[in-house]
Amino acid sequence: MIKVAIAGARGKMGMEAVHTVMKREGMKLVSVLDYKEVGTTLAELDAFPNTYEVPIFTDFAQLVEETKPDVLVDLTNPHSVYTHTKQALELNVRPVIGTTGFTDEQLTELKELAARKKIGAIIAPNFAIGAILMMKFAREAAKYLPDVEIIEMHHDKKLDAPSGTGVKTAQMIAEVRHEKIQGHPDEKETHEGARGAEFEGMRIHSVRLPGLVAHQQVLFGGEGQLLTIRHDSLTRESFMSGVAFCIETVIGMESLVYGLENII
Numbered sequence: 001m002i003k004v005a006i007a008g009a010r011g012k013m014g015m016e017a018v019h020t021v022m023k024r025e026g027m028k029l030v031s032v033l034d035y036k037e038v039g040t041t042l043a044e045l046d047a048f049p050n051t052y053e054v055p056i057f058t059d060f061a062q063l064v065e066e067t068k069p070d071v072l073v074d075l076t077n078p079h080s081v082y083t084h085t086k087q088a089l090e091l092n093v094r095p096v097i098g099t100t101g102f103t104d105e106q107l108t109e110l111k112e113l114a115a116r117k118k119i120g121a122i123i124a125p126n127f128a129i130g131a132i133l134m135m136k137f138a139r140e141a142a143k144y145l146p147d148v149e150i151i152e153m154h155h156d157k158k159l160d161a162p163s164g165t166g167v168k169t170a171q172m173i174a175e176v177r178h179e180k181i182q183g184h185p186d187e188k189e190t191h192e193g194a195r196g197a198e199f200e201g202m203r204i205h206s207v208r209l210p211g212l213v214a215h216q217q218v219l220f221g222g223e224g225q226l227l228t229i230r231h232d233s234l235t236r237e238s239f240m241s242g243v244a245f246c247i248e249t250v251i252g253m254e255s256l257v258y259g260l261e262n263i264i
């Protein structure tokens with residue numbers, strides 16, 4: 001039985017993850033990490049009325065001491081995720097991280113820490129299998145069509161831009177794409193930001209609108225042709241088989257993996 005703790009259980013993803021872990025055979029939700037006093041167990045919260053008698057902690061060291069989780073699933077926000085991941089590794093709890101917004105320096109540091117401690121960790125900018133395939137197909141297409149722009153579209157409560165998936169897509173494309181600055185060499189923005197975020201000569205555009213969940217198009221332009229690779233997460237259920245897969249997989253790992261494309 002894999003013992004799981006979740007940080008961010010009151011959030012949109014966290015709520016789904018709580019139900020996923022509770023329903024899945026072979027794993028058990030032993031505790032929840034919050035940053036404010038919201039109650040002593042999940043059953044006291046409006047989101048889970050009288051349902052799960054799972055204790056809530058505001059102190060991670062105490063959570064580990066009292067409930068001894070094997071895995072910490074983090075679905076919080078870009079401001080707290082780095083600290084949670086580091087604390088988990090230091091306390092020998094395997095992190096499964098869905099939260100986005102890490103800097104390159106933070107990723108490198110966490111990778112080194114996991115390697116030093118020989119502890120499995122997964123940082124997954126996107127848990128949905130369709131999104132992983134979208135990124136893999138985009139990497140393949142970029143070998144032949146190096147002119148590419150990424151348009152990611154999310155709900156308007158999202159804190160980080162570009163999305164973790166948008167950045168990961170650009171990183172995967174950059175692995176194979178001949179370096180190239182796109183657009184006209186003399187192009188000039190008359191309104192700042194018009195051309196989107198720059199990533200190794202590619203552009204990432206972030207759309208935020210109510211009604212959206214998580215969507216991305218990768219556009220490749222060629223002579224007289226356009227290839228569009230698109231993925232849509234229509235509900236947060238789309239991420240849950242990935243969350244369960246990571247919890248089960250991280251147990252047998254001894255290093256940090258960034259991106260599910262490396263382990264599926």
Ligand SMILES: NC(=O)C1=CN([C@@H]2O[C@H](COP(=O)(O)OP(=O)(O)OC[C@H]3O[C@@H](n4cnc5c(N)ncnc54)[C@H](OP(=O)(O)O)[C@@H]3O)[C@@H](O)[C@H]2O)C=CC1
Nearest residue numbers: 008010011012013034035075076080098099100125126127
């Ligand atoms: N990898 C993937 O496939 C996916 C990743 N995500 C990412 O997951 C993260 C969460 O997304 P989402 O559920 O939509 O966001 P929400 O804002 O709905 O949920 C975040 C929750 O975390 C809580 N929280 C904030 N800080 C802490 C902390 N220090 N400790 C414990 N809980 C905390 C928030 O509480 P409060 O509201 O009181 O501040 C909130 O309840 C985001 O980074 C998002 O990008 C989202 C979807 C898929």
Ligand SMILES: O=C(O)C1=N[C@H](C(=O)O)C[C@H](O)C1
Nearest residue numbers: 100125126158163164165214
């Ligand atoms: O905030 C979200 O909602 C999502 N965040 C992740 C990201 O930044 O890529 C994954 C998915 O796109 C949903």
